[in-house]
Amino acid sequence: MGRRKPTHVVGNLPFAVTSFVGRQREIREVRELLATARLVTLTGVGGVGKTRLASEVAAVSGRSFPDGAWLVDLSGVGDADLVARAVLSSLAIVDVSNRTVEEQLVEHFADLQALVVLDNCEHLVDMCGALCNLLLRSCAELRILTTSRELLGVAGEHVYTVPTLSMPSPYDPVTLGSLAAYDAPTMLVERARAVRPDLTLTERDADVVARVCERLDGIPLAIELAASRLRSLSLPAVLDRLKDRFVLLAGGMRGAAPRQRTLWALIDWSYELCRPPERLLWARLSVFAGGFTLAAAEGVCAGPDLPREHILDLIDHLVAQSILAPVPTDGPPRYRMLETIREYGWHRLTERDETDALRKRQCDHYLALAERIAGAWNGPGQAAGLTELRAERDNLRTALDWATSTPAADREALALVTAMRYHWCADGFLGEGRRWTDRALRVADRSGPHRISALWVAGWVRLLLGDLEAATAALDRCAADATALGDRHALGWVSCLRGTAELLPGHLAPAIAAFEQTVEDYSDDDDVVGMTLFQLAMAQAHAGDRSAEATARRGIELADRRGERWTKSYSLWTLGYSQYIHGEYDNAVESTRAALEIQREFNDHVGAALMMELLAWIAAARGEYRHAARLMGAIGSVWRRIGASLAAFGPHLGAQHSACENTLAQSLRQAVQSAERAHGAALDHAQAIRYALDPSPIAQEPAEQPDTMLTARERQVAELVAQGLSNRQIAQRLVVSPRTIDRHLQNILCKLDYSSRAQIAAWTARSHLLQ
Template sequence: MPVSELQQRGGNLPAELTSFVDRRREISEARRVLSTARLVTLTGTGGVGKTRLALRVAGAVRRAFADGVWLAELAQVRDRTLVAHTVAQALRIHDIAGREPLGLLVDFLRDRQVLLVLDNCEHLVRECAGLADAVLREAAGLRILATSREILRVAGEQVLPVGPLPVPERNGSRPAGTRSPDTAVALFAERATAVVPAFAVSSENQEEVAGICRRLDGLPLAIELAAARLRALSAGQILARLDDRFALLTTGPRSVPARHQTLQATIDWSFRLCTPAEQALWARASVFAGSFGLPAAERICAGEDLPAESVFELLAGLVDKSILIHDNHRTGTRYRFLDTLRQYGQNKLRQAGQHARLRRRHAHWYLHLAEQGNRDWFGPNQATWLQRLRLEHANLRQALQFCLTTPGHAQTGLHLAAALRFYWFGCGLLAEGRHWIDRALAQDTAPSRARATALWIDAHIAVVQGDIPAATAMAHECSDWAQSRGDENVLAYAVFIRGAAARFSGDFQQAQVLLEDALARFEALGELNSTVIIAYVTLIGAAVFQGNLAHAVALGQHARALCEQHGDQWARAYTLYALTLAEWTRGEFAQASAHAQESLRVMHTFNDTFGIALLVERLAWIAEKAGECERAAVLFGTAHQIWPLVGGQPLFGSAHYLAAHEACEQQARRTLGDSAFEAAFRRGAELGFDQAIAHALGETPQPAPASPATATQPLAPLTRREQQVAELVAQGLFNKDIAARLVISRRTAEGHVERILTKLGFTKRTQLAAWVTEQRESRNS
């Protein structure tokens, strides 16, 4: 998936797939509370619509958050240590530097205006509360909207209970001053029309529909499940069956809330109306986390009682009954449960004594998938594999968690974590990859080829993260095992890791010896994959820093040819990046720029934020040396806004790298002057992600300096009040603070800010703040 589909400052809220019915009062109240409270938690029973309400509220306030509204879905997170990782990934922060994820989040959010939606916190309350408390203390511009069946109990938390939809009274009346009772009926009608287009609430069936809604206590999920039955039953028949079913219901402890009993009864009823085969598939498919595809369902869920060839039709039947939701992706149709329905299926699976068996099948299927992706990675299908594995992220996590928490499966987990090595690198998930491999190595400590392989992969991640001591220790353990067993393949990788560690420790001579040794071993073994190409890339850097530029270029051309021969794009892009270092050093700026832009296009396709940051930075160096200092300053500003998305400048923040960066930036500053440099830098930092990539690729004109009309004079005079508001914006105050300072309503303050931005031709508060500062300096000069 291209970066442009993900890296939007507006955030990552999903599109609504079904209509949203009413909830105007709840939306208004949530918006009001969110304007004053920094943590708002929507609570309520399962199926009451907390997530849909949160998403609707978040969409309604999007414009108030300059850096976007971001959704972190936590329902499928079962490893409590991955909460901060998951939130960082939702914010599109691909941590390369190996930092502690909570600290990374705090630093990223500290100076940003963001609304973070934490969805489904109830099973991770302690972790979510700790995260919310930590980031809210440090990030003044952050607001959090959480959904949870249990409150977080964080200081300053405002709790908004989410109740069911109002339903009509039996006599059709309602108490004075209460909301319209037609909301639940409207929801039933909306969902019924999707199932039976000719359906309409009429005088003949309105009391039956109202009775259904009353029987279901106005619970949205229960109403949707009932509406799906209109394919086979009339509204009257549905009501009669609900009455019969609920009359027979034994509710268990009186302490169980009535609405929970209602939802349980409704799902029980829906389950009983499924065919035995559909019931079996519902229970077995609940083993998936997130979404899943047909091949996985056929492999994992099929059995003697459920032939693989029947799975597709059964999935379609569950979709028709609103048990499953289907989404279309480039890699094929995906299916998913609402979390409440998945939990129900898991309970049925446990009751049948099949849960452990299905979890083992699930883990082995995803090991098979990872190994297949690992074999196929070095070829023309890399982008397809990355997209496929991204869609399976929740399932990969679940398979790893099962293996590393179930006795006897640690080595399967070790194989799986290691087999995903190109996924960890290609998706920028190095911190999570190392988390899983570290856990697996800690559990499966017996010397083996699987352990040795995992060691060099983990060491490779550690090198990229700049953790050279850990990488060196793991490489030596791997090497010792390989030498003791005569495993030349594993030994070649261990030598590569030792060479990479030497390269990024600044020992270029030793790095060259080791890397050339590793490459000779790979060639003798006939071993060729993306890691081998990265060994060439690493050797190119060592050669450049020793002044052997011709050799570096020859290595790059050879590695590039190998990639093109096999259709590899990802490693080819890094090869081109390495070539630009040699070409930049030799003064071949036109060639270096062409290679950097070619590489950047590939990195953009792969959504490789780390590679994008490296290449934008390199293009800034090239522009400065080519005498295009204003372009260089803009690109430095662009790189500055991208680096936080990968946790800052990681291993490439070595002495040589930082020295080159500093020299280029200082020269551009001297050439332009401080004021012009800062203005150009600011323009680059304010570019949207797509704009930034397009500019770096030379596909858009140089961002124009602010015109006199916007830099010095507004398009229309600011009133005295607007001038006051502008000054307060420049001081960093938000709209609610401005409203309090000037004793006006928040809405009035928002209106003032919007009119000021329009008059000045700006779109961001940061632009307004810079303009106010320039005006102040101009008056004082």
């Protein structure tokens, strides 16, 4: 039995909730493949443990991939066009770029030594293969590990067939002691004791354990399910029922491989052992993608034949039978199915001819959820609402896919993209928002009144992506339709966003006029006025108008009356910007940090970057050059991660950025500035905000600290240089390419302001003397 050693790994690998049994040989062999092959596919029968093996390989390979190991779960992705976007989401890259997702991924991985695990590719083979081919041809140091029942068929793909767990030969006598040498019986006994802690085995049970594993073909998922039955059945009873079921259901999936028929038979047996209400709920729960809450299960799955008040008890029973698994969360109770179990449930739902009805109910449920969050936006709970939408992204995508693919559901499609507007525009999912709004508008009746709100949302998304022409077209159409039907709220949004369309390219006079007209005409619409005031204040500040501060404070007061936080943060930012423009640096820092403190509650990377930019400009203006340089390094990293730049927000902000850069270039030695920027660039989003809010530790640092300038990998390379190793020898020692070592060495020389390996060796020796 292997145990994952606790280690810090860059990436998003989940922590295991059950022990990992055996597989040490497989882990070693897959790692050896990854050392020479850039694309490795783990294939094998469903339930054989491809996902778990891939996760363990990634976890123990952290040192080989200093830029991270990233797991991308494709099980909830039903549309091939969303494969690349799923990768982007798993990397926590905020999509506010007007470039394609593929272009953003290529840029992100271009110089990284990372491992990407694409899990559950079998239903998206063509798109996964195309994406792997693109990334591997464009990113020299990237490795990809995939799991799929079907090969991707990409040049350079190395295949590893994941075997079933080891078992004793049917002809060999076994004892309890000898069973411990095999993975399948070890897993069965361990999982059985998890559900029956009092389970005691005797030598007479050894043969039964071996035969149960044999019947299950050593498939880990099958063993998990069978072990759950030991809660109420004895080992001999499990063996007896397995024998009968496999004989009865051997032909249940005639087109499948034998081992797939075996797994199907086991799941079918688990299904038959459920009570009728449990079977019904199992089938209906298969409509959810990526997990679900108890409230969702009650709202979508309940009916005359399945009372709402029974859902919780039925879920408890399905959890006990390993059909469902609770998902750790700080929010409401949440559950998910293994994908194989979900596929089986969908098959049963299809037999009941309920798929269309359940998809409609699922869409209605998530539309109601999104509309509830949007309706309560201008009040307390904004951050919690966005967190809830992020948690339900797979289900929202499923609902959007159904609504935009079903002609009779065009109203639901338009309502859903409108209700999700703050998810798109305030939570960092602009690219996804444009895709779905465009799709919903394309399939909907071109003259229907339900298009009006979706049109101004489409305009907002396009504006933030920098596509002013497309945004203007959407707003013009919205204005025409809203005028004809007297939709005053939509006209208010159009008026506000027309001002935004003037502000972004720096047309201050028409922007100010549009915003002032909006505030005057729609003073009774707090949604519109709140969005307008901070933009009016920014335009006034750009123009040098001191009334900007009064406008910003009016926005803050409006937000406070409603308990609203998001536009308040932007109003505070514009207040700080105006104070900075007029040389009130202390006040500007106080206002901007208050704005950034609010942003910690949100996923709005653009807003946080704008506020950190302002703090960097203030620092440079106050002579805090090293602090400003470190902030600029952190900000540059944020803009790169989200695929955007300050240039998209107008020439006036761009001019302030350039002025700050010039000040730093004239005030800091290049080595010091590079070191501080490297410090900042190494911070993740949360760390960057934390530093921007409290930079006091920098005051205690000496003018140069080259030992802390270097990353952990760079310090490791420096140590090996001091030992006299060549670049090629270092590459062999660290199991990386010589080209990667060349890059690390250049970074070390630049950061330390050195020109030779001898200087690096001497610095390393001094560092050891100081420790």
